[in-house]
Amino acid sequence: MICYMNTFIFIIIIFYINKVNGTYPTIDQAGFHHNALLYIDGNHSPEKLMLWLTGSYETIDSYNVIFDTITIIVERTPSNSLTAYSTNQQDWIWFLESKLSGPYGILSNLTQALNHLQTRNKFLQIIVMLPYIDSNGQQTFSSTLNLSIQNHRYQAIQWYINTIQEQMKQYSKLYLWGIYLMREDISFGVDEQIIREISDIVHSSQLRLLWIPYTNANNWNNWKTLGIDVAILQPGYAFASPLMQGTFNAGRLRATAKLAQHYGLGVEIEVNQGASTEYEIGLLQNYLAQGFIDGYQYVPTAYFLGNYDSIARSKKACMLLRTYTFGLRIEPTFMSNMQWTWTTNEKLQATINISSNNIPQGIRINWSPKNSNWSGRIIVEGYIKIDNSYTWKILSSTEVGEKNWRDEEWTSTLLPFSLLPSQIILSIKASFISSQFLPSLTNEDLIIEQNPNGIALQTSTGAPYSIIPSMYTYNPQYGDSTNQTLSNFSRGLLTDKQWSTGEWQSTMSIGWSNNLNSNSYVRIALDFNRIIYADEIIIRLHGGTYASVNWPNIARILISSDCIPFSPYSSSDCSVKSYPCTSRIITGGTNTNQGGILSFKFSNSLRWATLEFQPNSWLMIDEIQAFVNGHDISNLIHYYLLTSPTSTSLSSSSSISYPDDGVRLTDGLIAGIMGPITGWLKSEPHTIIVDLLMVRNIRETSVWALIKSDWAISLPTTIVVHTSLDGKVWCEFGNQGQMQIGERILDAQRLFIRLNHTNHARYIKFDFPIDQIFPGWWTMISEVSATD
Ligand SMILES: *[C@@H]1O[C@H](CO)[C@@H](O)[C@H](O)[C@H]1NC(C)=O
Ligand SMILES: *[C@@H]1O[C@H](CO)[C@@H](O)[C@H](O)[C@H]1NC(C)=O
Ligand SMILES: *[C@@H]1O[C@H](CO)[C@@H](O)[C@H](O)[C@H]1NC(C)=O
Ligand SMILES: *[C@@H]1O[C@H](CO)[C@@H](O)[C@H](O)[C@H]1NC(C)=O
Ligand SMILES: *[C@@H]1O[C@H](CO)[C@@H](O)[C@H](O)[C@H]1NC(C)=O
Ligand SMILES: *[C@@H]1O[C@H](CO)[C@@H](O)[C@H](O)[C@H]1NC(C)=O
Ligand SMILES: *[C@@H]1O[C@H](CO)[C@@H](O)[C@H](O)[C@H]1NC(C)=O
Ligand SMILES: [Ca+2]
Ligand SMILES: [Ca+2]
Numbered sequence: 117m118i119c120y121m122n123t124f125i126f127i128i129i130i131f132y133i134n135k136v137n138g139t140y141p142t143i144d145q146a147g148f149h150h151n152a153l154l155y156i157d158g159n160h161s162p163e164k165l166m167l168w169l170t171g172s173y174e175t176i177d178s179y180n181v182i183f184d185t186i187t188i189i190v191e192r193t194p195s196n197s198l199t200a201y202s203t204n205q206q207d208w209i210w211f212l213e214s215k216l217s218g219p220y221g222i223l224s225n226l227t228q229a230l231n232h233l234q235t236r237n238k239f240l241q242i243i244v245m246l247p248y249i250d251s252n253g254q255q256t257f258s259s260t261l262n263l264s265i266q267n268h269r270y271q272a273i274q275w276y277i278n279t280i281q282e283q284m285k286q287y288s289k290l291y292l293w294g295i296y297l298m299r300e301d302i303s304f305g306v307d308e309q310i311i312r313e314i315s316d317i318v319h320s321s322q323l324r325l326l327w328i329p330y331t332n333a334n335n336w337n338n339w340k341t342l343g344i345d346v347a348i349l350q351p352g353y354a355f356a357s358p359l360m361q362g363t364f365n366a367g368r369l370r371a372t373a374k375l376a377q378h379y380g381l382g383v384e385i386e387v388n389q390g391a392s393t394e395y396e397i398g399l400l401q402n403y404l405a406q407g408f409i410d411g412y413q414y415v416p417t418a419y420f421l422g423n424y425d426s427i428a429r430s431k432k433a434c435m436l437l438r439t440y441t442f443g444l445r446i447e448p449t450f451m452s453n454m455q456w457t458w459t460t461n462e463k464l465q466a467t468i469n470i471s472s473n474n475i476p477q478g479i480r481i482n483w484s485p486k487n488s489n490w491s492g493r494i495i496v497e498g499y500i501k502i503d504n505s506y507t508w509k510i511l512s513s514t515e516v517g518e519k520n521w522r523d524e525e526w527t528s529t530l531l532p533f534s535l536l537p538s539q540i541i542l543s544i545k546a547s548f549i550s551s552q553f554l555p556s557l558t559n560e561d562l563i564i565e566q567n568p569n570g571i572a573l574q575t576s577t578g579a580p581y582s583i584i585p586s587m588y589t590y591n592p593q594y595g596d597s598t599n600q601t602l603s604n605f606s607r608g609l610l611t612d613k614q615w616s617t618g619e620w621q622s623t624m625s626i627g628w629s630n631n632l633n634s635n636s637y638v639r640i641a642l643d644f645n646r647i648i649y650a651d652e653i654i655i656r657l658h659g660g661t662y663a664s665v666n667w668p669n670i671a672r673i674l675i676s677s678d679c680i681p682f683s684p685y686s687s688s689d690c691s692v693k694s695y696p697c698t699s700r701i702i703t704g705g706t707n708t709n710q711g712g713i714l715s716f717k718f719s720n721s722l723r724w725a726t727l728e729f730q731p732n733s734w735l736m737i738d739e740i741q742a743f744v745n746g747h748d749i750s751n752l753i754h755y756y757l758l759t760s761p762t763s764t765s766l767s768s769s770s771s772i773s774y775p776d777d778g779v780r781l782t783d784g785l786i787a788g789i790m791g792p793i794t795g796w797l798k799s800e801p802h803t804i805i806v807d808l809l810m811v812r813n814i815r816e817t818s819v820w821a822l823i824k825s826d827w828a829i830s831l832p833t834t835i836v837v838h839t840s841l842d843g844k845v846w847c848e849f850g851n852q853g854q855m856q857i858g859e860r861i862l863d864a865q866r867l868f869i870r871l872n873h874t875n876h877a878r879y880i881k882f883d884f885p886i887d888q889i890f891p892g893w894w895t896m897i898s899e900v901s902a903t904d
Contacts, residue, residue: 349376
């Protein structure tokens with residue numbers, strides 16, 4: 117068996133060298149291949165460790181240890197300090213003496229487990245975490261040590277490492293590989309110097325230093341110069357997909373692989389919450405599948421598996437990890453390298469027939485550097501059966517422009533959609549439209565996604581709404597000079613003809629921040645009061661990262677003469693055109709504190725326009741201007757801040773446990789797990805009123821609610837939906853009296869009412885009456901929508 121394994125790995129390494137001409141670290145250089153992070157905050161008895169080390173689920177499935185290296189980590193100490201922040205000598209002693217060594221320490225438990233198991237090598241390699249060294253927060257590390265003094269740091273670190281080396285000597289089946297840096301980012305300045313000091317001490321002890329930075333962590337691609345021996349990059353996708361209120365799509369896995377390869381890192385395999393649901397298993401499957409596609413399966417890898425008794429919380433996830441570490445290929449949930457039919461005339465078009473056993477949920481375009489200058493519009497259409505006949509229907513569209521290029525040119529664009537079970541799809545067509553040149557794409561670049569993506573773009577996406585009783589108090593940090601622009605089209609700071617072409621000035625800007633609680637879009641609607649002709653709209657804003665003010669990730673404009681466009685998913689009664697940002701011009705300031713312009717060039721008649729941004733830290737806008745033939749027509753602009761500027765306190769009214777944030781319920785994102793979400797006790801009635809700002813055609817309304825019985829969260833028993841033309845006279849929407857149950861993703865459940873005819877409405881009212889049966893339970897809502 118052992119002999120067979122060696123040959124097997126040997127063949128694969130040869131294969132890898134032929135396949136990828138990159139610069140991942142090699143297994144020889146790193147001295148490990150499969151390195152699992154073992155969080156010992158909980159208790160790991162030898163029996164549990166036997167399951168864990170072999171990738172067994174609830175009983176022993178195999179006696180083969182699937183990892184060659186284990187990294188031992190504790191996140192929190194008994195004094196409630198976090199090892200990635202600030203700890204003291206007592207915390208270190210506790211870790212070394214009661215968690216690591218001694219008869220009930222992890223080293224002893226691992227040894228006992230190994231006595232019953234088979235390992236690939238003579239030893240199981242061990243890496244031990246080093247808590248973050250905080251020169252500010254550890255001035256009273258002990259009665260004698262002040263870690264802002266270099267010599268004291270040296271003593272503390274040397275003592276810590278010596279202690280571990282001494283302890284390890286007792287365990288003949290374990291071999292100390294080295295030290296893992298607990299902190300996942302390295303700030304510029306003194307922290308860099310401290311990492312160099314740690315590296316010197318580690319190296320002089322004949323050990324190595326491991327680091328696992330997160331996406332875009334400070335210094336993530338500069339690890340070599342800081343004296344780190346091996347670095348592994350976290351994709352972060354398993355925790356930041358849109359269903360988890362993040363912004364990464366599955367293309368993040370490919371981008372991480374390309375970046376890791378370029379900067380000489382390995383790639384981390386990440387498992388969300390033990391991968392117990394279908395969705396989370398799908399995420400894991402794609403991490404592993406991408407490992408074969410991009411070659412990181414055969415290079416040094418770290419495994420973040422959470423803190424459970426087994427490496428995962430489902431038999432299937434355990435099996436996937438066993439298969440992967442054994443060296444076999446895992447199939448992705450997405451479809452790649454399909455035979456698309458390509459045509460080119462004014463636009464580039466790719467068409468493909470879909471087999472009936474596939475359920476597409478989106479098209480992903482994988483960009484590569486050769487397309488880095490492309491900008492234009494992408495439209496995805498489906499050939500779909502509607503009312504017994506097939507028609508082409510737009511499923512999704514987006515713009516690729518100046519600032520879409522994250523991930524250093526290995527970015528990807530996801531065009532999500534969701535088909536109803538009754539909608540049979542025969543073919544998909546993707547069109548690339550540009551006024552300049554067409555992108556150069558092949559079958560490899562178009563991926564058909566089959567994982568749900570947590571995005572539900574509808575006619576109402578982006579519309580303002582209110583909740584009665586109010587669950588949101590607006591207290592802007594950088595708001596408008598007048599509050600009119602939050603309730604109607606008006607003029608304010610963004611049309612006062614004042615801006616800073618250089619450094620950011622707080623009094624001149626309106627600001628939105630993209631923090632962990634809101635990853636969605638910022639939308640500003642413009643009204644010119646009549647149909648006009650325009651050829652350029654420009655935004656004056658700031659970037660450069662000073663005070664976290666930065667350029668947005670994505671910017672586009674939607675224009676229309678028929679309606680106020682909230683999103684390009686507007687219904688058939690309204691025609692919306694959209695354009696990407698065509699250029700970004702820096703007008704002044706310093707390197708890190710810049711003023712500049714985002715320009716949208718098009719030539720069209722319009723009355724309304726909606727600017728849409730995805731912020732990256734703070735988005736700070738000074739002014740909006742419009743031009744025709746170079747003639748300034750900005751005085752015609754009235755604007756409406758569809759997304760309120762960021763409030764000073766996000767959790768607004770302290771009496772509300774799960775307050776709303778003013779945008780969440782129509783931002784198009786569905787929360788699949790508990791997190792920042794709008795919720796109330798079922799003993800309280802609530803009403804949500806969405807304002808489409810003008811009369812539109814509506815055929816379907818829906819509500820996304822969470823189900824999580826062990827947290828006393830259930831679907832609302834009754835939701836009564838009404839519509840109105842004027843906000844005064846209300847008509848019941850549908851006469852079923854109860855919403856139907858639609859699709860479910862993770863803990864998110866869609867409820868909906870669909871009519872046979874369209875209904876004219878400007879306002880949509882969702883009433884959630886008191887639920888007498890479950891008064892102590894919660895209703896948690898992440899999205900309401902209306903669509904034609
Ligand atoms: C080691 O196993 C014992 C039970 O045999 C357990 O009580 C102890 O907490 C384990 N140690 C660690 C660090 O998990
Ligand atoms: C720790 O050392 C720094 C640098 O010498 C000094 O400024 C600081 O006052 C010391 N802190 C304590 C608590 O002694
Ligand atoms: C799809 O199938 C239809 C008939 O079923 C065929 O005429 C057409 O050529 C196919 N299209 C592609 C792109 O393969
Ligand atoms: C993109 O444009 C820049 C600036 O015009 C040019 O230097 C670069 O070569 C272009 N890249 C590609 C791939 O065409
Ligand atoms: C605007 O200000 C007025 C007067 O202070 C207040 O009554 C109104 O509620 C405010 N409107 C909004 C949308 O905050
Ligand atoms: C909004 O402004 C328009 C004019 O711009 C006005 O006709 C309308 O009455 C205003 N609506 C409200 C609710 O103030
Ligand atoms: C829709 O129309 C069909 C027949 O045209 C009818 O059977 C069905 O009950 C209608 N549904 C609703 C919700 O009115
Ligand atoms: Ca201004
Ligand atoms: Ca939402």
